[in-house]
Amino acid sequence: MIVLFSDFGVADPYVGQVKARLSVEAPGQLMVDLLHQTPDFNAHAGAHLLAALAAGFPPGSVFLAVVDPGVGTERHGAVVTAGGHWYVGPDNGLLSVVAGRDTQARIWKIEWQPELLSSTFHGRDLFAVIAAEIARGAFPEHKLSQAEKLQVEFDIGDLERVIYIDHYGNAFTGIRATAISPLSRVSVRGMELAHGETFGRLARGQGFWFSNSAGLLELAVNRGSAAADFGLQVRRCSRRVKARLNNQNGAIIIHIGTCWAGHQQIVQGLEAGIAIVISQ
Amino acid sequence: MIVLFSDFGVADPYVGQVKARLSVEAPGQLMVDLLHQTPDFNAHAGAHLLAALAAGFPPGSVFLAVVDPGVGTERHGAVVTAGGHWYVGPDNGLLSVVAGRDTQARIWKIEWQPELLSSTFHGRDLFAVIAAEIARGAFPEHKLSQAEKLQVEFDIGDLERVIYIDHYGNAFTGIRATAISPLSRVSVRGMELAHGETFGRLARGQGFWFSNSAGLLELAVNRGSAAADFGLQVRRCSRRVKARLNNQNGAIIIHIGTCWAGHQQIVQGLEAGIAIVISQ
Amino acid sequence: MIVLFSDFGVADPYVGQVKARLSVEAPGQLMVDLLHQTPDFNAHAGAHLLAALAAGFPPGSVFLAVVDPGVGTERHGAVVTAGGHWYVGPDNGLLSVVAGRDTQARIWKIEWQPELLSSTFHGRDLFAVIAAEIARGAFPEHKLSQAEKLQVEFDIGDLERVIYIDHYGNAFTGIRATAISPLSRVSVRGMELAHGETFGRLARGQGFWFSNSAGLLELAVNRGSAAADFGLQVRRCSRRVKARLNNQNGAIIIHIGTCWAGHQQIVQGLEAGIAIVISQ
Numbered sequence: 001m002i003v004l005f006s007d008f009g010v011a012d013p014y015v016g017q018v019k020a021r022l023s024v025e026a027p028g029q030l031m032v033d034l035l036h037q038t039p040d041f042n043a044h045a046g047a048h049l050l051a052a053l054a055a056g057f058p059p060g061s062v063f064l065a066v067v068d069p070g071v072g073t074e075r076h077g078a079v080v081t082a083g084g085h086w087y088v089g090p091d092n093g094l095l096s097v098v099a100g101r102d103t104q105a106r107i108w109k110i111e112w113q114p115e116l117l118s119s120t121f122h123g124r125d126l127f128a129v130i131a132a133e134i135a136r137g138a139f140p141e142h143k144l145s146q147a148e149k150l151q152v153e154f155d156i157g158d159l160e161r162v163i164y165i166d167h168y169g170n171a172f173t174g175i176r177a178t179a180i181s182p183l184s185r186v187s188v189r190g191m192e193l194a195h196g197e198t199f200g201r202l203a204r205g206q207g208f209w210f211s212n213s214a215g216l217l218e219l220a221v222n223r224g225s226a227a228a229d230f231g232l233q234v235r236r237c238s239r240r241v242k243a244r245l246n247n248q249n250g251a252i253i254i255h256i257g258t259c260w261a262g263h264q265q266i267v268q269g270l271e272a273g274i275a276i277v278i279s280q
Numbered sequence: 281m282i283v284l285f286s287d288f289g290v291a292d293p294y295v296g297q298v299k300a301r302l303s304v305e306a307p308g309q310l311m312v313d314l315l316h317q318t319p320d321f322n323a324h325a326g327a328h329l330l331a332a333l334a335a336g337f338p339p340g341s342v343f344l345a346v347v348d349p350g351v352g353t354e355r356h357g358a359v360v361t362a363g364g365h366w367y368v369g370p371d372n373g374l375l376s377v378v379a380g381r382d383t384q385a386r387i388w389k390i391e392w393q394p395e396l397l398s399s400t401f402h403g404r405d406l407f408a409v410i411a412a413e414i415a416r417g418a419f420p421e422h423k424l425s426q427a428e429k430l431q432v433e434f435d436i437g438d439l440e441r442v443i444y445i446d447h448y449g450n451a452f453t454g455i456r457a458t459a460i461s462p463l464s465r466v467s468v469r470g471m472e473l474a475h476g477e478t479f480g481r482l483a484r485g486q487g488f489w490f491s492n493s494a495g496l497l498e499l500a501v502n503r504g505s506a507a508a509d510f511g512l513q514v515r516r517c518s519r520r521v522k523a524r525l526n527n528q529n530g531a532i533i534i535h536i537g538t539c540w541a542g543h544q545q546i547v548q549g550l551e552a553g554i555a556i557v558i559s560q
Numbered sequence: 561m562i563v564l565f566s567d568f569g570v571a572d573p574y575v576g577q578v579k580a581r582l583s584v585e586a587p588g589q590l591m592v593d594l595l596h597q598t599p600d601f602n603a604h605a606g607a608h609l610l611a612a613l614a615a616g617f618p619p620g621s622v623f624l625a626v627v628d629p630g631v632g633t634e635r636h637g638a639v640v641t642a643g644g645h646w647y648v649g650p651d652n653g654l655l656s657v658v659a660g661r662d663t664q665a666r667i668w669k670i671e672w673q674p675e676l677l678s679s680t681f682h683g684r685d686l687f688a689v690i691a692a693e694i695a696r697g698a699f700p701e702h703k704l705s706q707a708e709k710l711q712v713e714f715d716i717g718d719l720e721r722v723i724y725i726d727h728y729g730n731a732f733t734g735i736r737a738t739a740i741s742p743l744s745r746v747s748v749r750g751m752e753l754a755h756g757e758t759f760g761r762l763a764r765g766q767g768f769w770f771s772n773s774a775g776l777l778e779l780a781v782n783r784g785s786a787a788a789d790f791g792l793q794v795r796r797c798s799r800r801v802k803a804r805l806n807n808q809n810g811a812i813i814i815h816i817g818t819c820w821a822g823h824q825q826i827v828q829g830l831e832a833g834i835a836i837v838i839s840q
Contacts, residue, residue, distance in 0.1 A: 281580070281583060283576070283580070290570050290571050310583055312576050312579050312580055312583065313575070313576050313579075314573050314576035314577070314580075315572070315573040315576065316571070317571040317572070329573075333573050333577070336577060336580065336581075336684075337580050338580065338584050341580075446569065446571075446572040446574075447569035447571055447572055447600075448569070448600060477632060477679045478631055478632030478633065478679040478680050479629060479630075479631065479632070479680065480629060480630040480631065480632060480633035480635075481632070481633060490679075490680065492678075492680060493577075493678035493680050493681035493684065493685075494573075502629075503601055503629060
């Protein structure tokens, strides 16, 4: 099974072009679209989404994972095997969370370049070919070189941000629910949310938080939109944000306005009630 | 053939997660996405859409139908066979129109629960498994119990509402076109629409009504949007609305503002010209 | 491989209905969705998109291409073989660019009509059946008649317009990049754009033009939206626009406001800086 994960969008021709290439290189392989609306250009959110979503896929699945704003520049391509899965994509951090969370992970750099390589579409011209070869059991060792580690590595801990908002308006955070007690208190913009098991147990329009089907802490509103009600959106931050504040009694704080610049801003955000705060 | 019908959205990861499960449980089965933008949470509109759209599918097709705002609560899961098709989904009315329109329909309650069951994603963890077993010819009798009827049943007659708006802005009603004479007069917000066979026979920008390719009465504007021009939207109403008024000469009236509270409001709506009126 | 190309939208049930029909008529054939958001009703933009995108597909691919605002009227259906591919769809110009660019192209008119033919959905009821027969190697000669040429033919040269805008906001023009030197100067609304090889080589927010992965001249903004920044949209023009002005030193001018009515308007648009101008 080849699993497609990208920010190519569901409406554009890019996914179809990739599938045509995959089907030529690995005839008969099942191709499953997992997500093509990973937040645009956001390899960081993508890395955490990929790690959470991939867990439910069968062993041996080959993930073609492309969120690649640096396509055509010096960034490398990589192959990773981790958690019983294969991953092929750009070495820009996107594969680093799945790789970093498995101590047995193995990593290769892609050395090969096809004769015809669009400078803007390595997903089709390069990564799809490698993924197809792995999927059909012809591991392309001669096109790869083993590597100690990826060039770009994100922190493999939880990501204290909103990393995805679905079409209902439910907001995924990058915080694994196993890290949070059901007794934790979660508040958004100063308003405390109930903990719920599922939507139908809450009143219509009531906000709540829960452990979602991908194992992440999610904020939702029954029959409504958490994103709209609480003004949530996925943000890109140019550098790793230190959101865990020790002087806040160990609370996890997710700022939902601009990206945090530091401790002072967090405290201000907290006082202004413009953050998600999780007190364990 | 497994046919997917849901409100999971086309942009989110849910469909891919379901397909991965289906492909593990029923390898090699064709999976066809029929509709993933059934109006959110709206099992009533969904039930009528499903009944209209399913008619065109080959005998033996297995529909995995999930519009399930009550997931994880006490609502049951059901299997239905009707009209030569199989249906698997929540027992919240979604399957009740296809079931009710076939006097030979058979119904089962799903008794089984998988070991790992997300409280918010039975589509993946429970219904997909049952649908896959049926599709590969291994009817899971031991996971089911026969039932006389579904727990939630909607009226199997026509639904006098706008039940779907496509991306062009064409509006499907829940009224089967066979029930309407081409000589009927249809007006929206007091404006009478032409009856048309097809788009290209009308002037650009002209509104018309026709019997659509799913057998439903549809309102459209040639090269334009009926939804935008007439202010149409799909509404959820918390209870069955009695829209057929005998004292209006047998006209069918579809209110398009708020949900009807009763006769008085319908008459007011009619006077205000904010309804769709169909005079036979 | 059957490749689907349409303006059916990705959210609506139409694509699933077509696939169900295809899978009945040509069991086991791979179906690839190339594009379902061709600009609505716009066979002209669609014809140029199809020609550019089809080039990357394997020989023998069968394209089911449906952008068909005239469905159910007197327009014919056509089968074309050109460039090693098959095409099935309405004879409204959509297939005329691929046909016209291959001097060896062969053309058939579809004479057959199925017993059950919706007047608004020939994509499902007629074109899908023909495409399936071709894909499974049963060329339906008895349903066709050979034709010298298509009824509707667009100019097979470049189309000096924005023909597609993707979800990032990148704008495809109908100008083949092979026709343009990298030294050409491209300006939009009076602002000159850099030429770039790929996104990551430009500063964030910087606009540039490049030869895209489908071989077309594309306007983009690194990590931003060219459509939003420059006010670009795909327009339909009711007649062939003469956009190449000899007295502008051979520059290619793409108007991005209303459709051109003639020379005078082009000059005014140019003076007002509301056009894309390409000086070779």
